[in-house]
Amino acid sequence: MFDALTKSAARNIFYGGSLAFLLIFVSLTAHSHYYVVNTSTAKAPITDGVVLGKHVWEKHSCINCHTLLGEGAYYAPELGNVFVRYGGDKDPAAARETIKAWMKAQPTHIEGRRQMPQFNLSEKELDGLVDFFAWVSKIDTQNWPPKVSG
Amino acid sequence: MKYESQKVALAYFIVALALFAVQVTVGVIAGYVYVAPNFLSELLPFNILRMLHTNSLIVWLLLGFFGAAYYLVPEESETEIHSVKLAYLQLAILVIGALGAVVGYVFRIHEGREFLEQPLWVKLGIVVGALIFLFNVTMTVLKGRKTAITNVLLIGLWGIAIFFLFSLYNPSNLSVDKMYWWYVVHLWVEGVWELVMAAVLAFLMLKMTGVDREVIEKWLYAIVALSLFTGLLGTGHHYYWIGTPSYWQWIGSIFSSLEVLPFFAMVLFTFNMVWKRRREHPNNAALLWALGCAVLAFFGAGVWGFMHTLHGVNYYTHGTQVTAAHGHLAFFGAYVSLNLAIMTYAMPYLLGRQPYNQVLNMLSFWVMSSAMAFMTFTLTFAGVVQTHLQRVLGQGYMEVQDQMGLFYLLRLGSGLVVVIGALMYLWSIFGPVKPELVERGSSAAPAE
Numbered sequence: 297m298f299d300a301l302t303k304s305a306a307r308n309i310f311y312g313g314s315l316a317f318l319l320i321f322v323s324l325t326a327h328s329h330y331y332v333v334n335t336s337t338a339k340a341p342i343t344d345g346v347v348l349g350k351h352v353w354e355k356h357s358c359i360n361c362h363t364l365l366g367e368g369a370y371y372a373p374e375l376g377n378v379f380v381r382y383g384g385d386k387d388p389a390a391a392r393e394t395i396k397a398w399m400k401a402q403p404t405h406i407e408g409r410r411q412m413p414q415f416n417l418s419e420k421e422l423d424g425l426v427d428f429f430a431w432v433s434k435i436d437t438q439n440w441p442p443k444v445s446g
Numbered sequence: 447m448k449y450e451s452q453k454v455a456l457a458y459f460i461v462a463l464a465l466f467a468v469q470v471t472v473g474v475i476a477g478y479v480y481v482a483p484n485f486l487s488e489l490l491p492f493n494i495l496r497m498l499h500t501n502s503l504i505v506w507l508l509l510g511f512f513g514a515a516y517y518l519v520p521e522e523s524e525t526e527i528h529s530v531k532l533a534y535l536q537l538a539i540l541v542i543g544a545l546g547a548v549v550g551y552v553f554r555i556h557e558g559r560e561f562l563e564q565p566l567w568v569k570l571g572i573v574v575g576a577l578i579f580l581f582n583v584t585m586t587v588l589k590g591r592k593t594a595i596t597n598v599l600l601i602g603l604w605g606i607a608i609f610f611l612f613s614l615y616n617p618s619n620l621s622v623d624k625m626y627w628w629y630v631v632h633l634w635v636e637g638v639w640e641l642v643m644a645a646v647l648a649f650l651m652l653k654m655t656g657v658d659r660e661v662i663e664k665w666l667y668a669i670v671a672l673s674l675f676t677g678l679l680g681t682g683h684h685y686y687w688i689g690t691p692s693y694w695q696w697i698g699s700i701f702s703s704l705e706v707l708p709f710f711a712m713v714l715f716t717f718n719m720v721w722k723r724r725r726e727h728p729n730n731a732a733l734l735w736a737l738g739c740a741v742l743a744f745f746g747a748g749v750w751g752f753m754h755t756l757h758g759v760n761y762y763t764h765g766t767q768v769t770a771a772h773g774h775l776a777f778f779g780a781y782v783s784l785n786l787a788i789m790t791y792a793m794p795y796l797l798g799r800q801p802y803n804q805v806l807n808m809l810s811f812w813v814m815s816s817a818m819a820f821m822t823f824t825l826t827f828a829g830v831v832q833t834h835l836q837r838v839l840g841q842g843y844m845e846v847q848d849q850m851g852l853f854y855l856l857r858l859g860s861g862l863v864v865v866i867g868a869l870m871y872l873w874s875i876f877g878p879v880k881p882e883l884v885e886r887g888s889s890a891a892p893a894e
Contacts, residue, residue: 298668303663303667306667310671318678321679324693324697327691328685329625329689331691332622332689332757337579337621346618349603350620354557355558355560357494359559361492363765365688365765366687368560369479371496371771372492373844374843408484411487431620435688436689437687438686438687438692440761441687442762444840445835445836445846
C-alpha cells in the first residue's frame with residue numbers, strides 16, 4: 297500500500313490534512329475560550345485582588361516548585377485547591393489567615409524538609425494571593441483533583 | 447562540508463553543547479536537592495534551579511536546531527547561506543538573551559509562567575533572532591534547490607516562531623492563560639518540533655544510507671502528516687482539568703493516543719533505511735544516535751506519553767512524578783538525541799577531520815541512554831506510589847513524598863551517570879583525536 301503512495305500524494309495529504317486539523321483545533325479552542333470565560337470560570341469575578349495575586353504568583357515563580365491545576369514542578373503541593381484544603385469553602389476568613397500565616401512563617405529551617413523561601417510579601421500582596429487561590433478553587437475543573445490532598 | 451557558509455553551524459553547536467553542560471549540571475544539583483532539601487535552599491531555591499534546568503534545555507535544543515538548519519540547508523539547497531553575517535548576528539542576540547536570562551534568574555529577575563520565565567526583553571530578543579533566522583534560511587532556500595527536507599524543516603521552524611508569539615499573551619483569567627500557554631508548549635514539542643526532528647532524521651538517512659531521495663522524502667511527508675494529524679488535536683490531553691469543556695476528554699484521549707504513531711513511523715523509517723542502505727557510511731556513531739533517537743523517542747514520547755494520556759488514567763496521574771518520568775525520556779529521546787546525532791554527523795566535516803573518537807562517542811550514547819532509562823523507571827515507580835497514596839487514598843502531599851525517598855536517591859544516581867555520559871560525549875567531540883580502533887569494510891558507494 298505504501299508503495300502505491302507517491303511522494304506528491306503524501307505531500308498533498310500532509311498539507312491538506314494538517315490545515316484541516318489546524319482549523320478544527322482553532323475552532324474548538326475558540327469555543328473553549330468562550331466556554332471558559334462564560335461558564336467554567338464565571339462563578340467568581342476576576343477582581344483587582346485576583347489580578348494582583350496572579351502577578352505575585354508569577355513574580356516569585358511559584359510554578360517552579362508547586363503545581364497549579366496539575367501543571368508545574370511537582371516539588372511542592374498542588375495549589376489549585378489549596379483554599380479548599382484550608383477550609384476556605386466553609387470559612388473563607390479563617391483559611392485566608394492560615395494561608396497568610398503560613399507564607400509569613402517560611403522557611404521552616406527543619407532539617408531534611410523541603411524549604412519554601414521567604415518572599416517578604418506585603419499585606420496587600422498576601423491578600424491578593426489568597427484572592428487568586430480562592431478564585432482558582434472555584435474553576436470548574438471536571439472534579440479534578442480526585443482528593444482534597446491535591 | 448561542501449559549502450563554506452555551513453561553518454556557521456559550528457558556532458551554534460559549540461554554544462548549544464556548552465548550555466547542555468549547564469543543563470545537566472543544574473539537573474544533578476536539583477536532583478541532589480530532592481535528596482538533601484536544605485542544600486542551597488536560600489541561595490538558589492529549587493524554583494530557580496528548575497528554571498535554569500528547563501530553560502537551558504530549551505535554548506540549547508533550539509540552538510542545535512538552528513545549527514542543524516544552517517548545516518543542512520546549504521547542502522540541500524545547493525547554495526551558500528544567504529548571509530553569514532546575519533547568522534552570526536542572530537547567534538549573538540540569542541547568546542546575549544540566554545546569558546541575560548541565566549544571570550537574571552540567579553538574581554530573581556524572571557517572569558513566572560512555566561518554561562516562559564524569560565523577561566520580556568529576552569522574549570523579544572528571541573523573536574528578533576527567530577525572524578533573522580527565518581529570513582536568512584528562507585532566502586537561502588528560495589534561491590536554491592527546493593527539497594522536501596528543507597520544506598518540512600522550514601514549516602517546522604516557522605511554526606516554532608509563530609507559536610512562540612503566544613508567549614507574549616498573558617491574560618488574567620488563569621484558564622484562558624493555560625489554554626494558550628499550551629499553544630506554545632504542546633504545539634512546539636508535540637507539533638512543529640517533530641517536523642524539525644523528522645526533517646533532520648531524513649537528512650541523516652539520506653546522507654548515511656544512500657537510499658533514494660524519493661523514498662526518503664515520501665516517508666518524511668507520511669511521518670509529519672501523522673505528527674500534525676494527531677498532535678494538533680492531541681493538545682486536548684492538556685485540556686482535561688484546566689476549566690476547558692469536557693469534550694476534550696474524548697478528543698484528547700483519542701488523538702493523543704494516536705500520537706504514538708509518528709514516533710513508531712520514525713522507528714520503521716530509520717531502521718528500514720538502514721537495512722536498505724546502499725553505502726557504508728564511516729560515521730557509525732552518528733548512525734547509532736539517529737537510530738537511538740527514533741527508538742528512545744518512541745518509548746519516551748510515545749509509550750510513556752500514552753501510559754498516562756487517557757483521561758480516566760490522567761485523572762489520577764496528572765501532575766505526579768509520572769509526568770516527570772515521561773518528560774525526561776521524551777525530551778532526551780526525541781530532541782537531545784536528535785541534536786547529538788546531527789552534531790556527531792556534522793562535527794567531523796565542520797572540523798575537517800575523519801569521523802573520530804567513535805568508540806567513546808558510541809559508549810557515551812549507551813551510558814546516557816541507560817541512565818536516562820533508569821531515571822525514567824525510578825520516576826515512574828515514584829509516580830505510581832504517589833498516585834496511589836495521594837490520589838487514591840488521599841494522603842497529604844508532603845507525607846507521601848516522604849515515602850518516595852529511595853526513588854529520588856536512585857534518580858540522583860542515574861543523573862550523575864548522565865553527566866558522566868555527557869562529559870564522555872563532549873570529550874569525544876572536542877577532545878584530542880586518536881587513531882581509530884574500529885576496522886571498517888570498503889564502501890559500496892562514496893560517502894557524502
